[in-house]
Amino acid sequence: MYLLGIDIGTSSIKVSVVDAGTQKCLATVQYPEVETEIKSIKPGWAEQSPMDWWRNTQQAILKLNALEIFNPKEITAIGIAYQMHGLVVVDKEQNVLRDSIIWCDSRAVELGEKAFDTIGHEKCLHSLLNSPGNFTASKLAWVKNNEPELFSKIDKIMLPGDFIAMKFTGAITTSIAALSEGVFWDFRKNEVSEDVLKVYGLDKNLLPDIKPLFSEHGYLSAGIARLLGLTEGIPVAYKSGDQPNNALSLNVLKPGEVAATAGTSGVIYGVSDELTYDEQSRVNTFAHVTYSNEDKHTGVLLCINGTGSMYRWAKENFAPNQSYAELNKLAASSPIGSKGIKVLPFGNGAERMLNNKYTGAQLHGIDLNLHSRSDIFRSVQEGIAFSFRYGLDILRENGMRPKVIRAGLANLFLSDLFAQTFVDVTGVPVELYENDGSVGAALGAGIGAGIFKNNQEAFSQHKVLRYLEPKNSLEYEQVYSDWKNLLIKALK
Structure with a gap:
């Protein structure tokens, strides 16, 4: 008995097949091999074609x-994970009406x-746990105002x-978690937010039917099954x-458990049993996959x-012909503090945790007689780890x-080097797992289809690959303090 997991990423589509009996991934592929284009018609805009996602999903x-x-x-x-906050709109015949306005628009x-x-x-x-910000509801309001x-x-x-589920099944559904992700959900009233609909002049009927996240959201049509x-x-x-x-794929399901990722963007994601929010909206709270009327897990x-976008930029501009593994080895030859070079890795748009300010990516303190590429690459990894520490301190607040x-x-x-620096700078041990979003989606499908008795059974074979503890926290504290002071100056 097998489970199919699909991860609709910004760069590509990844799919995996998992053996439900062993919870082991049998095979994983991605399509296309090159990164999918992000269309930027105007500065600050970012769109992709939903039909491209669908074609790439089929090919994968x-x-x-x-x-x-x-x-x-x-x-x-089948289980589906996807890039968050994007807006897809269709007509009564389920035809796509425009390209999707995606998360980084x-x-x-x-x-x-x-x-x-x-x-x-x-x-x-208090009610939405977020400001409406730049989330899906606001994107829809933009379409209403500008493309009537x-x-x-x-x-x-x-x-x-x-959308991808609709293409598989013909059914259009959503969940409380998805609605909260679009800032459509009133957590206090436990219903679609009338305030958001009213302020934007939106009809509730535009929203899909609400179903439990772990449930049957439709059934594979005969034509797609044959294809x-x-x-x-x-x-x-x-x-x-x-x-x-x-978080699900890392078995982060209970209050107090925390997951981190450091891909194109970096994320720390913690589960809470409280309807909490940040007064400055520097972090966001959504319904977690385990959210229910009884257990309001957020x-x-x-x-x-x-x-990762910062590290990619550094590679492309300083060592385009070397692999990331080679660069990691090179960075490790530089000492803690990178001989004084400091990097602010905030060059990929306004940062919510910085109150939506944009500093641009910055390299500081390069001495032409002292520094080499090893120092630059270590400083990039340290700067990224420091940004995680800065964000984690907001979560601690x-x-x-x-x-x-x-x-x-x-x-x-x-x-x-990065993994140990992350641990040293944050002061929090890290467990590393074999982890993949498409595998997590496959296991989620097993939970939703009732193949696993409960969440615990779905992750009964989940094993720690490595456990890292802080080693150099005291040495890093002053280095981080100097970096933070530089960031504060850049934000003024």
């Missing part, structure tokens, strides 16, 4: 099947700020994962945004835009004090 599944490692007919459920910031003022800051934060003819044709709005070699009628049994899904999300952080052995955590 066919590529996976072609490995001939498993029988696709034995796949019994900032055109609706002013609309969100105006709505925040109109509803009232205290009421917004197109807006009049909209039958339903969706997040990226809802992809799958079995007609199997359910799409799980849909989640990529960060809550990453996910408190801190996002740093410029982490909001009552989250993790005793351990779980992360996947992937992206920047593949660097022994």
Whole structure:
């Protein structure tokens, strides 16, 4: 019995097949091999074609099947993880009306700020746990205000994962977690926010039917089953945004548990049993995958835009012909503090944790007679680790004090130097796991389809690969303090 997991990423689509009996991943592929284009018609805009996601999803599944490692007919459920906050709009015939306005698009910031003022800051934060900001509801309001003819044709709005599920099944559904992700959910009243609908002049009927996150969101149609070699009628049994899904894949399900990722962006994501919010909206709170009327588990999300993107930039400009593994080894040859070089890695748009300010990425203190590439690459890794510490301190202000952080052995955590620096700077031990968003989505499908009795059974084979404890925290404290002072100056 197999489970299919799909991760709709910004760069590509990744799919995995997991053996439900052993919880082991049999095969993983991604498609396309090159990064998917982000369309930026104007500064601050970011769009992608939902139909490209769908075509790439199909190609990824066919590529996976072609490995001939498993029988696709034995796949019994599908799970979907997806890039968060994107807006997809379709008409009554389920035709896509425009490209998706994706997570890193900032055109609706002013609309969100105006709505925040109109509803009232205290009421917004108390009920929505966030300001309307630049989230999906604000993106939809932008379409209403700027593309009224197109807006009049909209039958339903969706997040990226809802759209892919619709293409598999013909059914359009959502969940409380997804609605909270779009800042449509009133946590106090436990219903769709009338305040948000009213301030933006939106009809509640634009929203899909609400279903439990772990449940059957539709059944694979005959035509798509034939096309992809799958079995007609199997359910799409799980849909989640990529960060809550990453937490699921790391078995971060209970209050107090914390996950971290350091990919294109960096995230610390902690589970709480309180309806908590940050007074300055530097971090965001959404319903976690385990949220219910009985257990109001929320996910408190801190996002740093410029982490892996900063390291990629450094590689492309200072060592384009070397691998990341080679650069990690090179960085490790430089001492703690990178001989005085300091890096602010905030060059990928306005940072929410910095109160939506934009400093740009900055390299400070380069001595042409002293420094080499090893110092530059270490300073980049240290700067990224320091940005995580800065964000973690914000989470601590909001009552989250993790005793351990779980992360996947992937992206920047593949660097022994970065992983240990992260631990030393934050002062929190890290457990590293074999981890993949598409595998998490597959296990989520097993939970939603009832193949696993409960969440615990789905992760009964979950094993720690490495455990890291702080070693150089005292030595790093002054280095971090100097870096933080530089950041504060840049923010003035």
